[in-house]
Amino acid sequence: MSSAILPAASDTQSLTGAEIVLRALKEQGVEVIFGYPGGAVLPIYDAIFQQNAIRHILVRHEQAAVHAAEGYARSTGKVGCVLVTSGPGATNAVTGLVDALLDSIPIVCLTGQVPTHLIGNDAFQEADTTGITRPATKHNYLVKQIDKLAETVHDAFYVARSGRPGPVVIDLPKDILIGKGPYKPAPQVEHRSYRPQTEPDAAQIAKAVAMLKGAKRPVVYAGGGVINAGPEASELLTKFVRMAGMPCTNTLMSLGCYPASDPQFLGMLGMHGTYEANLAMHGCDVMFNIGARFDDRVTGRLNAFAPNSLKIHADIDPSSINKNVKVEVPVVGDAASVLRALIAAWEADGATQDREALAGWWRQIDEWRGRNCLHYVQESRIIKPQHAVKRLYELTRQSGKETFISTEVGQHQMWAAQYFGFEKPNRWMTSGGLGTMGYGLPAAMGVQVAHPDALVIDIAGEASILMNIQEMSTLAQYRLPVKVFILNNQYMGMVRQWQELLHGGRYSESYSEALPDFVRLAESFHGVGLRAESTDDLDRVIREMIAIDRPVIADIAVDQKENVFPMIPSGAAHNEMLLASNQISGGAGVTDEGTALV
Amino acid sequence: MPDPSDMTHRAATIAVLVENEAGVLARVIGLFSGRGYNIDSLTVAPVDAEGRLSRITVVTSGTEMVIEQIKAQLDRLVPVHKVADLTLEGPHLNRELALIKVVGSGSARQEALRLADAFRARVVDATTESFVFEMTGNAEKLDAFINLMRPIGLAEVSRTGAVAIARGTASLTV
Ligand SMILES: Cc1ncc(C[n+]2csc(CCOP(=O)(O)OP(=O)(O)O)c2C)c(N)n1
Ligand SMILES: [Mg+2]
Numbered sequence: 001m002s003s004a005i006l007p008a009a010s011d012t013q014s015l016t017g018a019e020i021v022l023r024a025l026k027e028q029g030v031e032v033i034f035g036y037p038g039g040a041v042l043p044i045y046d047a048i049f050q051q052n053a054i055r056h057i058l059v060r061h062e063q064a065a066v067h068a069a070e071g072y073a074r075s076t077g078k079v080g081c082v083l084v085t086s087g088p089g090a091t092n093a094v095t096g097l098v099d100a101l102l103d104s105i106p107i108v109c110l111t112g113q114v115p116t117h118l119i120g121n122d123a124f125q126e127a128d129t130t131g132i133t134r135p136a137t138k139h140n141y142l143v144k145q146i147d148k149l150a151e152t153v154h155d156a157f158y159v160a161r162s163g164r165p166g167p168v169v170i171d172l173p174k175d176i177l178i179g180k181g182p183y184k185p186a187p188q189v190e191h192r193s194y195r196p197q198t199e200p201d202a203a204q205i206a207k208a209v210a211m212l213k214g215a216k217r218p219v220v221y222a223g224g225g226v227i228n229a230g231p232e233a234s235e236l237l238t239k240f241v242r243m244a245g246m247p248c249t250n251t252l253m254s255l256g257c258y259p260a261s262d263p264q265f266l267g268m269l270g271m272h273g274t275y276e277a278n279l280a281m282h283g284c285d286v287m288f289n290i291g292a293r294f295d296d297r298v299t300g301r302l303n304a305f306a307p308n309s310l311k312i313h314a315d316i317d318p319s320s321i322n323k324n325v326k327v328e329v330p331v332v333g334d335a336a337s338v339l340r341a342l343i344a345a346w347e348a349d350g351a352t353q354d355r356e357a358l359a360g361w362w363r364q365i366d367e368w369r370g371r372n373c374l375h376y377v378q379e380s381r382i383i384k385p386q387h388a389v390k391r392l393y394e395l396t397r398q399s400g401k402e403t404f405i406s407t408e409v410g411q412h413q414m415w416a417a418q419y420f421g422f423e424k425p426n427r428w429m430t431s432g433g434l435g436t437m438g439y440g441l442p443a444a445m446g447v448q449v450a451h452p453d454a455l456v457i458d459i460a461g462e463a464s465i466l467m468n469i470q471e472m473s474t475l476a477q478y479r480l481p482v483k484v485f486i487l488n489n490q491y492m493g494m495v496r497q498w499q500e501l502l503h504g505g506r507y508s509e510s511y512s513e514a515l516p517d518f519v520r521l522a523e524s525f526h527g528v529g530l531r532a533e534s535t536d537d538l539d540r541v542i543r544e545m546i547a548i549d550r551p552v553i554a555d556i557a558v559d560q561k562e563n564v565f566p567m568i569p570s571g572a573a574h575n576e577m578l579l580a581s582n583q584i585s586g587g588a589g590v591t592d593e594g595t596a597l598v
Numbered sequence: 599m600p601d602p603s604d605m606t607h608r609a610a611t612i613a614v615l616v617e618n619e620a621g622v623l624a625r626v627i628g629l630f631s632g633r634g635y636n637i638d639s640l641t642v643a644p645v646d647a648e649g650r651l652s653r654i655t656v657v658t659s660g661t662e663m664v665i666e667q668i669k670a671q672l673d674r675l676v677p678v679h680k681v682a683d684l685t686l687e688g689p690h691l692n693r694e695l696a697l698i699k700v701v702g703s704g705s706a707r708q709e710a711l712r713l714a715d716a717f718r719a720r721v722v723d724a725t726t727e728s729f730v731f732e733m734t735g736n737a738e739k740l741d742a743f744i745n746l747m748r749p750i751g752l753a754e755v756s757r758t759g760a761v762a763i764a765r766g767t768a769s770l771t772v
Contacts, residue, residue, distance in 0.1 A: 130621060131624070134621065134624060134625060134628055135628055135632050138676070139675075139676040140621075142620065142621075144620075159676055163674070164674075192617065192679075192772075193616075193617050193676065193677050193678060193679045193772075194676045194677075196674075317674060318670045318673065318674070319667065319670035319671050319673070319674050321670075322663065322666060322667075323667055323670075326601060326663070
């Protein structure tokens, strides 16, 4: 570490703005920055050059910097850090910021800005970054005085990680970065205005316990908030679900917070959730939502959602409660704190559960499970995409390597969620809220930076992967052995599926024309390219991919016409599910109203 | 607890104590426009001795569930200290100031002055052909006066939007 940048602390010492930024990042525990240089941030790059404490990963597009930081954050529980230049650097980062906002991922993004005296003059590479990113972030700052710089950085990290986490932007005019000012260490006092409640109210916990103990047909619906509350929350959730003998379902965002192999796990719920998870939600008498937000992909048609249930909703964000769905018992608090309090109150409470009713409920659930909704037939040598994911799952398990999965967006994402089992939290990175094609490769890159020895795989579609393919170059530069596993159906499969089901099979612009040769593409980026044309090749290609300690693209040719099932069409209820193209349960048809939804 | 099937709208006067920092008003307004909430009026000014705190008064309307959402969304903005629903919390005073220009001559002028007197509006500017009246009161009272001025020669209106405060000792502070 260079003494010039990170000198022994003294409040009065004068540093340049760029040095203050780096020192504050260091104090906040930042080890890696994902970034891309430009005129407005050159002073920070100069300061980075003169120190070794913080590593910089040079991405190839600013959007990828944010997704990489998301992957880093999601897989470690730390705040991800991004550095981009003014103007186009900042605007390129916006998609990543909104992605992090919707999925509650803690990110601090430093953006360069033109000097303060030029702000508002349409100067070269000027953009109103705080204006543009205001609705794209949890909070943002424009630093106009150097003596506010250090405290702003500390404040940003506090805001990014506290309460419901999210992305924060600090806009840094160039004159602030080259000016001199004092360093101030992180304050020990409470934040003036932002102090989210983390400990739940005891009375609400007592109500929740009474409701859950009296339940005859309970279901636990756990969301991404459980992941955000740290690994302990997942352990507490598992403990609670087991001691209460209840079924548990996960959202797309929370896969891994409850072990997939556990007999009480119902799988994912929602639009492409399992039959048993969605029918358990529909038929329950008491629902315990912990850290999920009743997203429209989960609830289906609101007026038909879990019609005869009482609901408990625990969330760290009070604005998530009673937003879409009215609940009987709101609980504000951090998921780990809520579960800890709940377990203690459950154990202290003398009431017993209705064991007989619970046994009946489990019989019903087992009957639903008997439908085997994720069943598929691998009949010919054409690889079914489901089979490819299933073999990937089995062979990565056999390899014994610590495995992290990211995805792009589309059918492959849903098959990954359905057929790859996650036993632990923080192993699954996907763009849930925004559904950003191009997320998976840079996210995997960020994961690999944080876990250099792990097996990190981006399960991709041939269309999505092209949205941030330039990051192959970053992988090569930093020797990050990320694996890209493309389920290549030569279609924007998810678009094609909707066109088949909702638009009379008119496949407008959804064919993946003029694709690159992914094997040679991998090679030209200094990686290894593999291809599986039929089931004969599949296992060999997966094994080879796992064994290679370099970036790999494995191009898996899969059935072009396969659709994702089960499916609850937009605007339908949980009990109106398409199980396969020829099997409709509960009269699931697509209504005109449903066609208008996304 | 709000009932989502209850579609009856109500008005709400919401007081918000915020850090007096750059962008805070844009954040509040952006929240309303971005999420499709109504703003009937909005006022803001610093309220403490050091000028660090501002108070925003928003008059809005919506179903009970929407108003609950508005309050929760306001409360989670980082620079927001406190949010109070004055309409719900009990009796409160609600005042607005208006400057009203009436142009005319002859009997219309006499009529304008007579009505202004009845409404306790003050004349703050006068020429041979115009008056500017200053008036405070709640929105209904201002509306009533302005409507009466319309046929008489109403030329221009400038209104502040409502400010409000709870009656009694209860105080909204940080
Ligand atoms: C940036 C962006 N643009 C458009 C979409 C809409 N979209 C959702 S899935 C999809 C097709 C994805 O195709 P592919 O990556 O091949 O995945 P597949 O569905 O075939 O598995 C599109 C265009 C999106 N989610 N993100
Ligand atoms: Mg595809």
